[in-house]
Amino acid sequence: MSYNTIKELLSMAEERNVLLSQIVLETEMTLLEVSKEHIYNEMENRYNVMKSSAKNALFEKRKTAGGLIEGITKTHYDYTQKNDTISGNFINMVMSRALSCSEVNASMGKICAAPTAGSCGIIPAVIISMEEALGLSKKESIEGLLCASGIGAVITKNATVSGAEGGCQAECGVAAAMAAAAAVQMKGGTPAQSVEAVSIALMNVMGLVCDPVAGLVQVPCAQRNASQAVNAVISADMALAGMKSIIPADEIIEAMYKVGKMLPMELKETAKGGIANTATGKVIFRDIFGK
Amino acid sequence: MNISIFDVTGPVMIGPSSSHTAGAAKLGRIARLIAEKPFKKVSFGLHGSFADTYKGHGTDIALVAGALGIYEYDERLSKAFEIAKEQGIEYEFYKIELDDMHENSVKITFEFENGEKCDIFGSSIGGGQIKIVKINEFDTEFNATAPTIIINQYDKKGVISHISRVLFDYNINIAVMKLSRTAKGKNACTVIETDSSISKEVVDELRLIENIISVQAINI
Numbered sequence: 001m002s003y004n005t006i007k008e009l010l011s012m013a014e015e016r017n018v019l020l021s022q023i024v025l026e027t028e029m030t031l032l033e034v035s036k037e038h039i040y041n042e043m044e045n046r047y048n049v050m051k052s053s054a055k056n057a058l059f060e061k062r063k064t065a066g067g068l069i070e071g072i073t074k075t076h077y078d079y080t081q082k083n084d085t086i087s088g089n090f091i092n093m094v095m096s097r098a099l100s101c102s103e104v105n106a107s108m109g110k111i112c113a114a115p116t117a118g119s120c121g122i123i124p125a126v127i128i129s130m131e132e133a134l135g136l137s138k139k140e141s142i143e144g145l146l147c148a149s150g151i152g153a154v155i156t157k158n159a160t161v162s163g164a165e166g167g168c169q170a171e172c173g174v175a176a177a178m179a180a181a182a183a184v185q186m187k188g189g190t191p192a193q194s195v196e197a198v199s200i201a202l203m204n205v206m207g208l209v210c211d212p213v214a215g216l217v218q219v220p221c222a223q224r225n226a227s228q229a230v231n232a233v234i235s236a237d238m239a240l241a242g243m244k245s246i247i248p249a250d251e252i253i254e255a256m257y258k259v260g261k262m263l264p265m266e267l268k269e270t271a272k273g274g275i276a277n278t279a280t281g282k283v284i285f286r287d288i289f290g291k
Numbered sequence: 292m293n294i295s296i297f298d299v300t301g302p303v304m305i306g307p308s309s310s311h312t313a314g315a316a317k318l319g320r321i322a323r324l325i326a327e328k329p330f331k332k333v334s335f336g337l338h339g340s341f342a343d344t345y346k347g348h349g350t351d352i353a354l355v356a357g358a359l360g361i362y363e364y365d366e367r368l369s370k371a372f373e374i375a376k377e378q379g380i381e382y383e384f385y386k387i388e389l390d391d392m393h394e395n396s397v398k399i400t401f402e403f404e405n406g407e408k409c410d411i412f413g414s415s416i417g418g419g420q421i422k423i424v425k426i427n428e429f430d431t432e433f434n435a436t437a438p439t440i441i442i443n444q445y446d447k448k449g450v451i452s453h454i455s456r457v458l459f460d461y462n463i464n465i466a467v468m469k470l471s472r473t474a475k476g477k478n479a480c481t482v483i484e485t486d487s488s489i490s491k492e493v494v495d496e497l498r499l500i501e502n503i504i505s506v507q508a509i510n511i
Contacts, residue, residue: 002292003292004292024296027292028295028296028297031292031293031295032295042297043296043297043300045303046297046300046301046303049303064307065307065346065347065348065349066347104306105306105307106306106307107306107307108305108306108307108312108349108352108368108369109305109306109366109369110303110304110305110306110364110366111303111304111305111306112300112301112302112303112304113300113301113302113303113304113309113418113419114299114300114301115299115300116309116418117304117306117307117308117309117312117313118307118308120306123300145300146296148300149296149297149299149300150296152296152299152300153292153294153295153296153298153299154292156294156298156299157292157293157294161299162417162418164417178299214347215343215344215347215348216307216347216348217306217307217308217348218307288346288347289343289344289346289347
C-alpha cells in the first residue's frame with residue numbers, strides 16, 4: 001500500500017487516524033528498506049544544516065558573486081529586532097530566516113535543497129519559526145519536515161520542482177505548498193487541513209515565472225524565498241480557519257504543471273525574460289559577465 | 292511512491308545552484324575516480340550554459356573542488372582554488388562546443404606526471420545529478436548513483452563472460468551493463484553498474500583477465 005497522489009496520501013492518514021508524516025515515514029521505510037531511526041536521524045542532519053543556513057547571514061553579510069543581495073538579511077533582521085514592523089515579529093522572523101538561507105546559498109555556503117537550492121529558504125524559515133513560536137520539540141519539527149517532504153515527493157512525481165521546467169511556481173511555489181502542509185500539522189491541524197493549505201499556497205503562486213537577474217540565484221530569488229515563506233504561513237492559517245480550496249490539490253498540482261509547460265522558455269530560468277530582461281537587469285548581466 | 296523524500300528535501304550541498312555548483316563538483320569528483328592516478332594538471336572545457344554562466348555560480352570553483360576529491364556538501368569547496376595551489380595542481384578553463392551534448396556539459400582532461408592524458412565528458416542534468424557520457428574515445432552513459440566498474444579491454448571473444456564470472460564469484464549482481472568499442476577487434480569499454488559495492492579484490496581479479504587493459508571501480 002502506497003500513495004502516488006495527495007488524495008491517496010490523505011485517505012491513508014484518515015483511515016488510520018494518523019498524521020500525514022506517519023504515512024510518509026512508513027512509505028520511506030519501505031522504499032529505502034531502513035529503520036524509523038535511520039530516517040529520523042537523516043532528516044535531523046538536514047534540519048541541522050537548515051538551522052545553520054537560516055542563521056548564518058542574520059548577523060553579518062556574506063560575500064556573493066555579483067553582490068546583488070549582500071547584507072539584505074542583516075538589514076531585515078535588524079529591522080525585525082526593533083519590534084516596529086507592519087506585519088509583526090513572527091512574519092518578519094520568517095522572512096529573515098528565508099533571506100538568510102538565500103544569502104548563504106548565494107555565497108557558496110552550505111544549504112539543504114528544499115526542494116531546490118534556489119528555494120532552500122522557505123521550508124527552514126517556516127519550520128524553525130513554528131518550532132520557536134509554539135515551543136515545539138525537535139521531533140515535532142522533523143515530523144513537519146517529513147510531512148512537507150511527502151507532499152514534495154508527490155509533486156515531484158506528478159509535476160515538476162524544476163524552475164527550468166515549470167518556472168518559480170514549481171520551485172518556490174512548491175516549497176511554499178510543502179511548508180504550508182507542515183505548518184498546519186505543527187499547529188495541530190488535521191491532515192485534511194494540511195492538504196487544503198497545499199492547494200491554497202499553490203493557487204496563490206500559480207504562474208510565477210523564473211527570471212533571475214544575470215542568471216544568478218539572488219534577485220528575485222531571495223525576495224521570493226521570503227514572500228513564499230509568508231505565503232506558506234498565511235495559507236496554513238486560511239486552511240486552519242476552515243477555508244476550502246474548492247479545487248482538489250491533485251488537480252491544482254496538475255494545473256501548475258500545465259501552466260509551467262505553457263510558459264515560454266524566456267521565463268524559465270534562462271534570464272531572458274521578466275525582471276532579468278529589464279534595462280537594468282541587462283546592464284547588471286554585462287557588468288558581471290563582461291558581455 | 293518511488294521517489295525518496297531525501298531526493299526532495301536534499302541534497303545537502305554548497306550553493307548556489309544544484310546543477311551549476313553541486314552537479315559540477317560531482318562531475319569533477321567522479322571524473323577524478325575514473326582517471327584514478329595522481330595528476331599534475333586538470334583542464335575544463337566548458338560547454339553551453341556552463342560556458343556562459345560559470346562565473347556567477349562558482350561552477351569553475353566547484354569543478355576544481357570535485358577534481359580534488361572534495362564532496363558537494365563540503366564547505367572547503369569554496370576554497371578549491373587555494374587548495375589546488377597548496378597541492379601544486381594546475382587548473383585551467385576554456386570554452387568548447389560539444390556537439391549534441393546537454394547544456395551543462397564539460398570536457399575534463401587530467402594530465403599525469405608521465406605526460407599521459409585522460410579525457411572525461413559529462414553533463415550536469417539537474418538537481419545535482421550527473422551523467423558521464425564519454426571516457427577517452429569511448430561513448431558510455433552512467434549516472435554514478437550506483438557502484439560502477441569501468442573496464443577497458445581488447446574487443447575479443449569471451450572477455451565479457453570472464454567479467455561476469457568474477458562478479459558472480461563475488462556475489463555481485465549486475466544492474467546495468469553497457470559495452471562500446473572503437474572498431475571491431477580494437478579497444479572496447481565496458482561500464483557495469485552493480486547493486487553492491489566493489490572491493491579491491493574484485494578489481495584485482497578483473498585485472499588478471501586476459502585482454503583487459505584497465506579496471507576502475509567507483510563506489511558511491
